[in-house]
Amino acid sequence: MKKVNFLLLSTLLIFSLTSCTKKTDQNVIKVGEYGSLTGSEATFGTSTHNGIMLAIDELNSAGGIAGKKIKVITVDDQGKPEEAASAVTKLITSDKVAVILGEVASSRSLAGAPIAQRYKIPMVSPSSTNPKVTQVGNYIFRTCFIDPFQGKVMANFAKNTLKAKKVAILRDVKSDYSVGLAEFFTKTFTDGGGKVVVDLSYTAGDIDFKAQLTTIRSKGVEAIFVPGYYTEVGLIARQAKELGVSVPLLGGDGWDSARLTEIAGNSLDNSYFSNHYTAESKDPRVAEFVEKYKKVFGQVPDGLAAMGYDAALVLIDALKRAKTLTPDDIRDALAATKNFQAVTGVISFNDNRDAEKAAVVLAVKNGQFKFVETVNP
């Protein structure tokens, strides 16, 4: 029983200590960040965190905003939605942050956003593309495009650049992302006079796609739209090549992983996908960012790092313009963001607080992603 008492006391002690360590410093602007620093999607959270810290550290070493430094308080949500909710609650009520950055995945942004909205603290998501995220309320922003836009981009690319008239779709029925992309692709493509000859589906985790691919082969299509994630896409490409299907595959940002070409080998050559950004771009801003990132972290920044960097830049810009540093004024300043030059493109918020910005189309060649074109909204 003594041991129990001791344990209880010590937990209570730690617990009470946490609430005493708060200090209010007038010369600091507190920014909260929540992300999956551990768990199965740890690379997403870490990349984003690196990007954010790069932008904030730059600002702080340059003197901050009107003499005030920005302090980022980062909370790990382990990739779990319920942890994301408690992380946001902690940031707002315990750390008293003025604004929040996060999350990468839409499912966790959807868990955190209602809380930020309830307390009227602005939240900026760097890369949650699901349309529902910003529909939560007028304090929720995102600095990336939404899923429907990608479907449109690839449909226009198929029609205008590839001159395709007949395409097939192979979608992941279990993923909201994939279904959304496929629907908007179909809509844009058929409106433009093209024809979706066959629309088939698979489920994430499948490994055999030969039945679907054989059906597609018999229809004589000019391209196949596969809006899935890299694991299945790699396998589909491999099996398509084995069956002698040589038309290009098209996809979205779910393809963006070094694992894609590891799985697919060279069978994805001459396939195309849309993405937020490419480290290859000729834009001097991108070159400068890649250089700085390499210097600090010793690796080429992936898409999520660039998105995190941009989200932080947009936020810094808004903080500079805000009349006072209250959450309401920061929100208004964020909403007024127009034509902001960021690394991944020019960012303006529309009425739904979604960023309207360009997407890039990348080609897969010899296991590398090559820049093809930029598509403006």
Next chain:
Amino acid sequence: MTPHSIFRQIILFIAICLILFIFNIVTPYVLNAYLCMIVIYCGINIILGTSLNIINGLTGQFSMGHAGFMAVGAYASAACSYYYLSPLLNSLSTSSFITLLVQQFFLVIALIVGGGAAALFGYLVGLPSLKLRGDYLGIVTLGFGEIIRVTILNMDSLGGARGFTGIPAWSNFFWIYFFVVAVVMTSFRLMRSYHGRALLSIREDEIAAESIGINITGHKVRAFVFSSFFAGIAGGLFAHFIGYLNPSSFTFIKSFEAIIIVVLGGMGSISGSIIAAIITTILPEALRPLQEITKLDFRMVIYPLLLLTLMLTRPQGLFGNKEISFSFLKRKKSK
């Protein structure tokens, strides 16, 4: 039961409600919302742990599907309030005070729907599978939990993989701790009743229990239904507190969290489950500052280490078979 004792119980019930109500009003002023949230998570985990204790601790059946029942309760009650009760509440244009009362009444309905749905699933799963023992039952219940999760993942009306948004946040301190008291009281009463003794005898020796005329399967199924009902209630409270559900919150890891609570507190000890639920909720949160200061993920190193040390030093759990006794509070009975 004499009229006198019924009277005493009513007084006790009203007193508990009054105390909870006062706490409900006072806590937001004393604690900030983050600490309030931890207190509320403690409550939800107490319900979860105490209810699983009935199966795993008291009856000695190894169920690994508690997250599944919680998911059924969470989604059933969320769907009930999202599709039926919330629109109904909005169509009533009355004063804000009455709306608040109706809202609380609706919450109870939604919770009972959630608990009922979970109990029904508990019955359906329990009936065929409780003839199994030990590891086999564990595997069946584990499988059941995953089936539930994957089914929800494929249901568009429940949000699928994207998650269920827009659930009204009606839960509050009062109802969460009301059900905490309810599950703890009923567990204590159950344990000291004929049924509880039967469950204990099943845990100690099934064959001996059967030989003295105890209907083993019947008792197991009843324990299962009872336990899953409260898991469903916990799910419903969780859904209406956080306002958002995602199937990935209900993986088998959630089931293991409930099992950890039971094992840590001591198999069969209700007080143990309560204390263990509080520890397992507070500890990861209390270790959070450590991660922020060191910038390293020590949290998930220290937390398991503490669990490990505890299990090595006290393999029977914090309380073993014992309970915190409140007998000194009672008047001595003349018997």
